[in-house]
Amino acid sequence: MLLTIHHSPFCADDDTTFQISTVITHMLLQPFKEPSVETAAQEINQLSVQWSQQTLDDSTDTRKGSAFVWFVWTEICFIARQIPYCFPAQETLVRFIAAMRDVPDDVDGKWRELNYFGWAARDALNDIKEGSQEEINFYSFTAKLTRDSTQDFSLWAIWCFRDIIEDEPSATAPAWWRAQAAQKAAPELDARLPVAALWIDILGEKIYSKRLLSRQCCERTWDLEE
Incomplete structure (x- = not known):
């Protein structure tokens, strides 16, 4: 199965976005050699x-330098959603994000801190x-970023688990209410279960350890208060 990646609609109107997309897609679509994420x-x-x-030179250009960072993350998120979760190219894209954090001449720290990336990812998900x-592809991408x-993005996993296991109506609720809730929940479960399984497969142990540590910290806090 061949991987096909489309440019985002923004590329048609903005040359800078097109250049960004071209660099990333070229990195991902090299069939005969290991892609260099650092390059x-x-x-x-x-x-x-x-x-x-x-x-800086164009006084009529009102766009801020930080807009470029937003363009990069938006384009990456658009590409990430197209790459099947099981394709090696997704791991390459994950490694590319890590490589951006290690760019040697990152003067203002915009790459090291991944400024605006969380916002761009949330916009893409919406x-x-x-x-x-x-x-599923996009959740896999964010799960692997969390894994590394x-x-x-571990909170996204918690939200997904919550949608599946916390919305069941009480056993004491009227039968008609429980039947209505079950009918409404079926399509959501069909959508959420594959995503939850993906989070568990990629990140299950790490999420469990993190939440267990968080719970232990809370318990120690309660002990101190007592």
Whole structure:
């Protein structure tokens, strides 16, 4: 199965976004050699330098330098949703995000801190149809970023688990209410269960350990208060 990646709609109207997308897709679609995420990260950073200089020199350009960072993350999120969760290219994209954090001449720390990436990811998720293959792909991407401690999206996993196990009506509720709730929940379970399984497969042990540690910290706090 061949991997096909489409540019985002923004590329048609913005040359900078097209250049960003071209660098990333070229990195992902090299069939005969191991893609260099470090080289691609440096190319993106160089585009950022050029962008900053352009907006500085052009007094009529009201766009801020931080807009470039947003363009990068938005384009990456658009690409991530297209890559099947089981394809090696997704791991490459995950490694690319980590490489962006290690760009050597990151003067203002915008890459090291992954500024705006969480917001861009949330925006992308809101734009994806629930239960679609794109949603599964994108959740897999964020789970792997969390697995590698590049960016923490573990709260998304908790929200997903909550949707599955915490919305069951009480056993003392009227039968008609429970029947109505079950009918309403069925489509949501169909959409949420594959995503939950993905989170558990990629990140289950890490999430469990993190939540267990959080619970132990809370218990110690309660002991101190007593």
